[in-house]
Amino acid sequence: MKITTEPSVDKIMPPSGGFIFCFNLDLYIIFLEVYEMHIYANDDKSICLPSVTTIISFIKTKNEYEPLLKWSNTLGYSHKDYTATLEYYANFGTIVHETLSHIVTGKYIPDDLDKKVGFSDMEKYLMTIANFLSFYNNTNPDTVYSEKSFLSENLGYGGTIDWVSKENNDIVLTDFKTSSAIRDYMPLQLCAYMKLLEENTDIRISHGRIMLVSTKTFTTKTYSREVLESYWEKFSLIFRLYQLYNPSIDIDSSENSLIIV
Numbered sequence: 001m002k003i004t005t006e007p008s009v010d011k012i013m014p015p016s017g018g019f020i021f022c023f024n025l026d027l028y029i030i031f032l033e034v035y036e037m038h039i040y041a042n043d044d045k046s047i048c049l050p051s052v053t054t055i056i057s058f059i060k061t062k063n064e065y066e067p068l069l070k071w072s073n074t075l076g077y078s079h080k081d082y083t084a085t086l087e088y089y090a091n092f093g094t095i096v097h098e099t100l101s102h103i104v105t106g107k108y109i110p111d112d113l114d115k116k117v118g119f120s121d122m123e124k125y126l127m128t129i130a131n132f133l134s135f136y137n138n139t140n141p142d143t144v145y146s147e148k149s150f151l152s153e154n155l156g157y158g159g160t161i162d163w164v165s166k167e168n169n170d171i172v173l174t175d176f177k178t179s180s181a182i183r184d185y186m187p188l189q190l191c192a193y194m195k196l197l198e199e200n201t202d203i204r205i206s207h208g209r210i211m212l213v214s215t216k217t218f219t220t221k222t223y224s225r226e227v228l229e230s231y232w233e234k235f236s237l238i239f240r241l242y243q244l245y246n247p248s249i250d251i252d253s254s255e256n257s258l259i260i261v
Helices: 027-034 052-058 062-077 082-104 111-117 119-139 186-200 225-245
Strands: 003-005 010-012 020-022 039-041 048-050 142-152 157-167 170-177 207-213 218-224 258-260
Touching: 039 142, 039 157, 048 157, 052 157, 052 186, 052 225, 082 111, 082 119, 082 142, 082 157, 082 170, 111 119, 119 207, 119 218, 142 186, 157 186, 170 186, 186 207, 186 218, 186 225, 207 225, 218 225
Parallel strands: 039 258, 170 207
Antiparallel strands: 003 010, 010 020, 039 048, 142 157, 157 170, 207 218
16 A cells, blocks of 8 residues: 655555545544455456445545544553554444344344453443344334345445335335444445445335444434435445546455455
8 A cells, every 4th residue: 555645735545546635644544544445246256346335435524534533542642552442343343233133134143242242341232232122122123134235337336235124114224333423424325325225126215224323322313215315416426536546446456355245
């Protein structure tokens, strides 16, 4: 990965080439840690496309990274390793996603999920799951898809959808988040997932939902289909910029995650 700087502007070379404008040098480390390239491919790897998350990460604004910068500084003052802490929260989020998937599909939750959490975080983990169970039992939805990956050569990207459910007569697309607040980019992801789902299936989404399953608060925000459609134009523009600076993906030389669909 190459970093090029100029007096008036900083540029970061993403894994696939091109560059991303950043706001100041202090954001370098944060950006390099946060920028993730997930590649979706078909069985023979003849089609390799970026994930929705990768496309969104390409254009995240200063407002998205400054909280991370302040957070990393706080960790430094506490003599905590930033990378290790970031990996810890990412791992915790993955475990929560796995558990929620088991719940909505009616599967037995494996014992190793609890073991992965660890004793010190067990209370936080259980509170997080309890928040979701309270919603789930009151809503009584029927699961259509859970943690389902799709790839669309027509749209030009792939992604993994957290949850599609039938609630009364509505088909709802839900994106689980373990962050502390709903960010501006999240509905952009949601609309991209809606298009990806409908491109690959006969399902038509009634509305979308972002669900914060945190220990301190349980928050859901619903977006009507019309609102999600309005975000599609914004996502499409971001995608065009991504394609301009990332003309191709070389999975042979990439050390980033590859997901076979």
